Amino acid sequence: MxxxxxxxxxxxxxxxxxxxxxxxxxxxxxxxxxxxxxxxxxxxxxxxxxxxxxxxxxxxxxxxxxxxxxxxxxxxxxxxxxxxxxxxxxxxxxxxxxxxxxxxxxxxxxxxxxxxxxxxxxxxxxxxxxxxxxxxxxxxxxxxxxxxxxxxxxxxxxxxxxxxxxxxxxxxxxxxxxxxxxxxxxxxxxxxGFQVPEQVITATSASGNRIVQIDWRPALEVYGEMMASQYGVSIDRDNFYTYAVHFPFGILRADGEVLVRIPVALDEGGGIICVGEIPPNSVLTLLDARSGAxxxxxxxxxxxxxxxxxxxxxxxxxxxxxxxxxxxxxxxxxxxxxxxxxxxxxxxxxxxxxxxxxxxxxxxxxxxxxxxxxxxxxxxxxxx
Structure with a gap:
């Protein structure tokens, strides 16, 4: 051949x-x-x-x-x-x-x-x-x-x-x-190879590949708080993608599969745009790409x-x-x-x-x- x-x-x-x-x-x-x-x-x-x-x-x-x-x-x-x-x-x-x-x-x-x-x-x-x-x-x-x-x-x-x-x-x-x-x-x-943290959140409002709200609050606000409390990282619009690639979302499925969604951009309203769809009411976690890779x-x-x-x-x-x-x-x-x-x-x-x-x-x-x-x-x- x-x-x-x-x-x-x-x-x-x-x-x-x-x-x-x-x-x-x-x-x-x-x-x-x-x-x-x-x-x-x-x-x-x-x-x-x-x-x-x-x-x-x-x-x-x-x-x-x-x-x-x-x-x-x-x-x-x-x-x-x-x-x-x-x-x-x-x-x-x-x-x-x-x-x-x-x-x-x-x-x-x-x-x-x-x-x-x-x-x-x-x-x-x-x-x-x-x-x-x-x-x-x-x-x-x-x-x-x-x-x-x-x-x-x-x-x-x-x-x-x-x-x-x-x-x-x-x-x-x-x-x-x-x-x-x-x-x-x-x-x-x-x-x-990523490991799944214990803390979970819910995409209470999502459309296509855009997360609008997490736990009924603006998505960027919740994401920023979790990054600060769990990993000591402070994010804003200018450094978002630089950090987000290291801390993607994980969609938790009932069969144990974890689907990784990397955030790549923000919209004007603070919604988080990912590579791949986020079904509404998905159970999410914030993954640390440094852990388990x-x-x-x-x-x-x-x-x-x-x-x-x-x-x-x-x-x-x-x-x-x-x-x-x-x-x-x-x-x-x-x-x-x-x-x-x-x-x-x-x-x-x-x-x-x-x-x-x-x-x-x-x-x-x-x-x-x-x-x-x-x-x-x-x-x-x-x-x-």
Whole structure:
């Protein structure tokens, strides 16, 4: 199986050479492309090369790329897929009226590609600025249940400004989702390692990814008081994001799962805007990202080691908010430790702006922040 390729300075000629080499050994292959934001100008070149070669393309723009020795601020990672169906690229998904039609379209896509007893992973990449991702995931599960494993990430700019960040061989869009079915794949592993404090609060007023009130009081007021009393940190509008990345919210679920929500901005009324939806009346806690993070990599490595792997590649996504908390050196240490624990493995991936995976109990897809997502990667997908 041909290995993925990293091109630091992708040109049309270099891209065409990679595609031509794969055409010789992998007739009928397609490409999954991860593009660093600083190299977004390479997307049209990649699209043109794939159109010329007659190759199906799925891809996204991320804040940076990853290999086992750290972040790559520029370039393109090309991952060949053999035996995977063409992707779906869907625009306009932030509209409430788009939720049900997309779930129906997704069910038809899966029905057309899989037999009833075929295991598969549905890999999705959302634009990070889509505010209703969890609502879409709920609708998908109602349509598909446990027929597929769910895994995915968010793409876009770490500045949280709108950019066209999802593409196929013809289009490059914002406000959308890219869907790629991987037949024969057994799913992803997610881990953040955070410990849960005893004190809990309630999001008594929330809308989408915005917390308006906590325990019937303005959200920022309560958040500031908790930061001061629990951690001795004084916050204001100017330093909010600098500190908030270290002290995210945790949504406590009945099954024991903790969904991390990183606050990224404030609105004019003191509402707290997070990456990911906050259901009204959610039971919340304030997490200390400094506590328990050391458990993340050992737990992730143990879970990955227990999964069947064909090939020696791992597709890994690392939350950009987690990197802000850990610092670049801390992220590099986690990547190096993961590679050491997994043995001879080649790591390919990107910084993500939100992560998607199954709950601890069952296969229900959930939206996460501050996690690492690992997918064993062979590049060859087939119906078993």
């Amino acid at each position: 041909d290995s993925p390729r990293y091109l630091e300075a992708p040109t049309g000629q270099a891209l065409e050479a990679v595609l031509a080499a794969w055409h010789e050994s992998l007739p009928g292959y397609s490409v999954l492309a991860l593009v660093a934001e600083a190299s977004a100008e390479a997307v049209p070149l990649l699209q043109a090369a794939c159109r010329s070669a007659g190759v199906s393309l799925a891809g996204a723009v991320f804040p940076a790329l990853l290999q086992e020795d750290g972040a790559l601020p520029r370039g393109v990672v090309l991952l060949p897929l053999h035996g995977a169906p063409p992707p779906l690229l869907v625009e306009g998904v932030s509209r409430a009226e788009a939720v049900a039609p997309l779930a129906s379209r997704l069910a038809a896509y899966v029905d057309a590609q899989l037999d009833d007893d075929t295991e598969a992973t549905l890999f999705c990449i959302f634009d990070a600025l889509v505010p209703n991702i969890a609502t879409h995931l709920d609708a998908w599960y109602l349509a598909l249940a446990d027929r597929v494993h769910y895994a995915g990430v968010n793409a876009g700019s770490e500045r949280f400004v709108a950019i066209p960040c999802l593409f196929d061989q013809e289009h490059c869009i914002a406000d959308g989702v890219l869907l790629q079915l991987l037949p024969g794949h057994q799913g992803a592993v997610l881990e953040h 050391e458990r993340c990599v050992p737990q992730l490595a143990a879970s990955l080691a227990a999964m069947p792997r064909s090939g020696a590649d791992l597709l890994l996504f690392y939350c950009a908010g987690r990197r802000m908390h850990m610092g670049p050196a801390g992220m590099d240490r986690e990547l190096a430790e993961l590679a050491r624990r997994l043995g001879p493995v080649k790591l390919w991936g990107a910084l993500s702006l939100g992560e998607i995976g199954a709950a601890v109990c069952g296969g229900y897809p959930l939206f996460h922040n501050a996690t690492l997502v690992g997918l064993p990667w062979s590049g060859s997908w087939s119906v078993r």
